[in-house]
Amino acid sequence: MKDTPHERLQPIRTLEDLARSLERGEVDPLSVSVHDVLEETMHEMERTQGMPDLDYVGDYLSAAGTVIRAKSEKLLPPDESEDDEAEDDNEAQGDIDSASDCDEEWSNEALLAHLMEYRVFQDAVEELARRDEAWRGVFPRSRPSEINIEEPIISTEVGLAHLLSALKDILEDAPEEEFSHVPQDELMLEEGMGSIRSVIQENGEATFRELFIKPVTRSKVIAVFLALLELIRLREVVVRQNQHFGEIIISFVPET
Amino acid sequence: MEYSEARAIIEALIFASPGPLSPKRVGEILDLDSRTIESIIRDIKDKYHRDKSGIQIVFVAGGYEMTTRSEYADYVAKLNVGVRQTLSRPALETLAIIAYRQPVTRPELEKIRGVRVDSVLNTLMERRLVRVSGRKKAPGRPALYSTTSGFLRWFGLASLEELPPLAQDFDSLGF
Secondary structure, rough: OOOOOOOOOOOOOOOOHHHHHHOOOOOOOOHHHHHHHHHHHHHHHHHHOOOOOOHHHHHHHHHHHHHHHHHHHOOOOOOOOOOOHHHHHHHHOOOOOOOOHHHHHHOOOOHHHHHHHOOOOHHHHHHHHHHHHHHOOEOOOOOOOOOOOOOOOOOOOOHHHHHHHHHHHHHHHOOOOOOOOOOOOOOOOHHHHHHHHHHHHHEEEEEHHHHHHHOOHHOOOOOOHHHHHHHHHOOOEEEOOOOOOOOOOEOOOOOO | OOOOHHHHHHHHHHHOOOOOOOHHHHHHHHHOOOOHHHHHHHHHHHHHHOOOOOEEEEEEEOOOEEEEHHHHHHHHHOOOOOOOOOOOOHHHHHHHHHHHOOEEEEEHHHHHOOOOOOHHHHHHHOOOOOOEEEEEEEEOEEEEEEOOOOHHHOOOOOOHHHOOOOOOOOOOOOO
């Protein structure tokens, strides 16, 4: 094993930073100190304790993991099936141009391909970040629901109380269940969302009652109802009433 | 119809429109060809500019829309009109990938970003920047995600074509 002094690690924030370090040949997998990576990571975790942004922390850990994985792969004995010539070439050239053959060192193609694909989007990300900031201070005359963050989730005409009372009617019609065994239905929410989508897709909209034609048991009714709430929360569907005490109608959120 | 009248009507239409008003829609209402409409709107925009108005007309998501000028953002914000938060880096990255690769499934997004995106995706859906546009014809029928017109308005983009072109080849990335 090479006797390289351990390089002091640059703080790694995202895969992007890692890619840059790669590009400049700053990080040789063998010279990365696992201890440093862990120390930096712990330090970063402590720093963010006040404002834990899980996405940020996740990205950070992912980057740290990538570096450590690269090192661990380098430490393993080379695969017999790997290209012997490339290995010999590296031996012959020695350390003279260690910086320039950094790409060779990193011929971990899967990782490189991944970083490539990821990097391709970085210009776009910069552009979006710039526009996000610039357009934050531009207030449109009309504040559409999609921009207004404070928008109530259920449309004003139909409140949760309406939905619950409509649900009660449906439940009263649903037959009692045998409770001799508890059926395992882990995917009921997803299924319910799927079935609501397909009912709406048929006619472009659906009445509240139509959503519950298929489910016959009380637990299925509840599942479909929860699925409806979830779809409302995700703003995939809206509920409305065309008149007081009229049918509750569910439709997809229109694309404006 | 006199020019000044047409100009006043178009100004009123843009003011009252619940979202970006497409030139096509103006044409349907006023029976004018698109070139005339565009030149009239340019005229209105120039007028606002000359008067140093606090209002401007921008072209976003395929239509014209009245907005305040960004110079006065600090004052307008005091109205409590709900100044939005800027998006986090992971959210921007996820959005960028969706914008270029749409319609795209969650596993495809996660493969590129290298991390799970479900919470980010939920945030983007709640802000209506992203929507489920369909289901992929693959096992499990995974949801396909696309950007919305709200996405274009959020970033002040006339259309998706306004995004910078993606770096195509290996060399341009400096590897």
